[in-house]
């Protein structure tokens with residue numbers, strides 16, 4: 001097949017060639033591969049390891065290969081094992097035997113690690129900006145629903161009133177932690193492995209710092225075995241992506257529930273729903289459902305990668321080639337999910353009136369009633385018992401709490417006065433005015449802080 005098989009007496013079978021080839025998917029790494037090769041060639045020339053003219057010939061040749069790839073004019077020959085070999089063999093065709101000098105002081109082991117680190121660094125940058133876009137969509141909806149009250153749930157049972165803005169900002173916070181996780185992953189990905197050679201370090205006087213500077217790496221790796229063998233930066237991306245997808249899947253589930261006829265809390269824009277091929281009345285939240293479903297796929301990639309790495313002896317092993325498809329698919333899935341979720345949230349119409357209806361007559365102020373008795377001196381546990389009995393009594397009378405008479409209230413505690421029957425949503429919300437609570441004042445603070453993080457100007461009076 002090629003120069004790397006010079007010690008073999010037989011060609012690989014066609015099935016083996018297909019089995020070992022990564023060209024069908026690692027071609028995606030061509031921009032990183034070429035950038036890495038150009039930086040390497042330039043440094044080899046500067047260090048006098050190859051002549052300046054040879055370095056120049058390599059760089060120009062690599063530029064031409066790059067143009068062919070970018071224009072879709074590059075012919076991918078399936079017998080070439082991977083993108084690294086494909087580029088080098090085209091370079092040979094274009095510039096002749098000097099092409100053979102490019103791989104001086106380099107191995108595909110440090111080369112592929114470099115390419116992947118460059119790729120993950122870019123993927124993280126894109127992910128960070130996509131996370132920000134979804135956060136912006138959530139904050140914009142929160143701003144327009146600063147006053148919209150809805151039932152908050154535990155166990156999916158109505159629990160206490162909250163502001164819709166508070167609910168939406170909970171997702172802002174989850175995404176804020178996702179953002180921090182990706183930003184942190186970037187620090188450990190930002191390490192140049194080139195110079196590690198196959199495993200033991202290159203036997204040439206390389207200027208690794210210059211290559212790192214040219215390619216924009218903050219550090220150079222400190223151990224060659226580790227640098228060619230580990231893919232923990234891929235694991236970190238996949239772990240952060242999995243957690244982020246789990247957050248999206250929860251948001252997705254709420255949109256599915258809330259857009260049902262039973263809830264009616266949100267109308268999803270037509271652009272984010274689909275029809276049924278048989279039931280003409282249907283408007284299905286397929287986009288949200290797919291977001292929920294695709295989380296499983298990203299989790300699978302994390303587990304696959306953990307399993308691939310587990311128990312591998314140092315240093316490079318071909319198993320590592322299995323890192324790419326998992327990573328690429330996770331990046332594509334996460335970026336597209338974040339993009340469609342941003343659009344779906346921006347265009348969603350939250351139904352304030354329907355939320356308000358859901359707050360009436362469902363005992364949602366029961367905690368406030370217990371708090372009322374506590375303020376009159378009753379220990380909380382007793383107050384809880386009193387209100388529990390009152391709620392159960394109201395149920396037997398088929399009346400909401402507010403329709404019971406004062407005399408009925410007083411059957412359960414003499415501490416009840418007429419004002420107990422005047423508890424309101426507004427008072428309940430306003431009472432939760434500790435930091436992190438759902439009171440309008442606190443939610444306004446959250447919005448203010450979120451806008452500051454997102455770089456959105458906030459006017460003073462909006463607090």
Ligand code: ARG
Pocket residue numbers: 022026081082108109112316318320321322
């Ligand atoms: N295609 C390989 C990979 O993705 C490149 C490195 C191959 N190195 C080797 N010694 N066979 O990991």
